[in-house]
Amino acid sequence: MTGIPDGDLMRLDHQVCFALHTTSRAFDALYRTELSGLGLTYPQYLVMLALWEADGPTVKRLGERLRLDSGTLSPLLKRLEAAGLVERRRSREDERSVSVHLTGQGAALRTRAAEVPARILEATGLDLQELLALRETLHRVTANLDAAR
Template sequence: MPNKTDSVDAMLQLDNQLCFALYSTSLAMTKLYKPMLEELGLTYPQYLAMLVLWEQDGLTVSELGERLYLDSGTLTPLLKRMETAGLVSRLRAVQDERRVHITLTAAGRKLKDKAARIPGCILSATQCSIPELVSLTQQVQSFRKRLTA
C-alpha cells in the first residue's frame, strides 16, 4: 500500500505535471513554426496577431489583445515592429485618442497568401488527423475557459 510520502512524491514529479506538458508542448509547437515564420519575416506572436487581423481587420489594440490574451503593454511594441515592417498601420481614433485601430497594409494582406501553406505543414508534422487536431484544440480551449472563468 502506497504511503502519503509516495503519493506526494508522485504528485511532484515533473512528468506528472499538466502545466509542464502544456508548456513543453507549446515550446515544441513554437519551434515547429519558427522556420516557416522566418520565411514570412514574422515572429510567432506577430503571426498570431496577423491571424486575428486576417479574420477581422481594423480592430483596436484592446480588441486584438482580448483575442490574443495579451495586454497592451505587450502588444504595443509588437505592433510597432509590425508597422515598421510595413504590415500594419496604427491609427488613433479621432473621437478618443486612447483608442488605436490596427489596419492591415497591402503587404500585410498579401502575406496571407504565403501563410496559407502553414496549417498543412503543421498537420503533416504533427502526424495527426484533422479530426484529432480539431478535438485536441477544442479540449484545450475548453480547459482554458475553465481556468480563466
C-alpha cells in the first residue's frame, strides 16, 4: 500500500520533488518582491546573510556554505562588489585564497534587511514553530539525499 489514494506514484501531483519545486518558485517570487527595495536578488541575499553571520570567509568556504559552485558564486560576488556591498581580498600568505568582506555599506544593509524574515514568515501562513519544524525536516531530507548519492 502506497498511501497514495489512487496508488499511482507517477502522477505529477504526487511528487514531493514537484511540491518542493513549486514552493521554491513561490518563495523566489516573494523574495524578488521583498528584496527589490534592497537592490538584491535572492542569491545575493543568501550571500549577504552568510556574510552578516560571519564576515571574511574564503570564497571556497562561502561556496561550500551556500552550496554554490565557483561558476555561480563568482558572478554574484562581482555584482555585489560592483554595488559596493562587499570586497574580495587576496590572502597575503596564499595568493590563491580570496576572502570576502562586507563594506560599511554592506554591513549597514543588514538593518534594512532585518524586516524580510518576518514578512516571509507572515506570507507562509505558518506560525514560527511550524516553519521551524518544516526547516528541520528539510535539513534532514537534504542530509539523507546527500548520503544517498
